[in-house]
Amino acid sequence: TRSTRPQRLLKAVQKRATRGDPQSVISAIDHFCRHSEWAMNVGDEKGSILDSVVSELNPEKVLELGTYCGYSTVRIARLLPPGARLITLEFNADYAAIARQVISWAGLEDKIQLVEGASEDWIPRMKEHFGIETFDFVFLDHWKDRYLPDTKLMEDCGLLRKGTVLLADNVICPGVPDYLEYVRNSLSYKSSYFKSHLEYTKAEDGLEKSVFLG
Numbered sequence: 001t002r003s004t005r006p007q008r009l010l011k012a013v014q015k016r017a018t019r020g021d022p023q024s025v026i027s028a029i030d031h032f033c034r035h036s037e038w039a040m041n042v043g044d045e046k047g048s049i050l051d052s053v054v055s056e057l058n059p060e061k062v063l064e065l066g067t068y069c070g071y072s073t074v075r076i077a078r079l080l081p082p083g084a085r086l087i088t089l090e091f092n093a094d095y096a097a098i099a100r101q102v103i104s105w106a107g108l109e110d111k112i113q114l115v116e117g118a119s120e121d122w123i124p125r126m127k128e129h130f131g132i133e134t135f136d137f138v139f140l141d142h143w144k145d146r147y148l149p150d151t152k153l154m155e156d157c158g159l160l161r162k163g164t165v166l167l168a169d170n171v172i173c174p175g176v177p178d179y180l181e182y183v184r185n186s187l188s189y190k191s192s193y194f195k196s197h198l199e200y201t202k203a204e205d206g207l208e209k210s211v212f213l214g
């Protein structure tokens with residue numbers, strides 16, 4: 001039977017990228033998505049904004065919601081200081097299997113824990129299962145109707161502290177109106193919009209950065 005797009009993306013990484021070189025893995029995926037098949041990675045344009053937010057924050061404890069093929073997982077983990085940890089949640093077992101191989105090709109498995117399952121099931125278990133007190137940085141890029149409920153769940157589980165940064169992909173396209181309304185109007189967040197473009201296209205999209213005020 002025909003291969004899947006994530007399988008073809010992984011093949012492109014194994015063909016073009018150098019083992020142990022995260023930047024070459026990122027470039028290989030961007031090349032594949034520009035020249036062969038579009039895929040829903042955050043991409044190089046929004047990816048540079050993601051890079052600057054992560055570099056400025058230097059987070060120790062990172063949560064990513066929505067691994068997909070591991071593109072943003074690699075982008076974030078390559079910038080983390082030694083000892084920092086990234087937990088990434090992936091619901092789809094086939095995507096998780098591809099992402100594990102992409103992460104391994106980049107040589108970043110020591111910094112990353114990929115957990116298979118639903119965010120709503122795992123967020124309440126972060127403390128007892130992973131020994132996490134609070135997260136310094138959360139990247140939201142999973143099902144768009146889960147951004148708001150999962151943010152409220154993280155608040156309720158005490159996983160956010162004064163200064164925790166939430167960065168949300170796709171706030172324009174496909175759009176997350178209920179989440180945007182919440183973080184922009186809640187007194188518990190200082191929110192700002194980074195205008196950009198939908199990955200590999202000219203359509204508008206952007207990232208919303210929201211600092212939890214406690």
Ligand SMILES: O=C(NC/C=C/[C@H]1O[C@@H](n2ccc(=O)cc2)[C@H](O)[C@@H]1O)c1cc([N+](=O)[O-])cc(O)c1O
Nearest residue numbers: 040066068089090091092095118119141142143170
């Ligand atoms: O739909 C989009 N993203 C949904 C992503 C979902 C990912 O999150 C995982 N997950 C992990 C944990 C969960 O609890 C639930 C799902 C899913 O298994 C999938 O791997 C999207 C769409 C466009 N687009 O242009 O159409 C562009 C983008 O950048 C996007 O991110």
Ligand SMILES: [Mg+2]
Nearest residue numbers: 042141169170
């Ligand atoms: Mg996205």
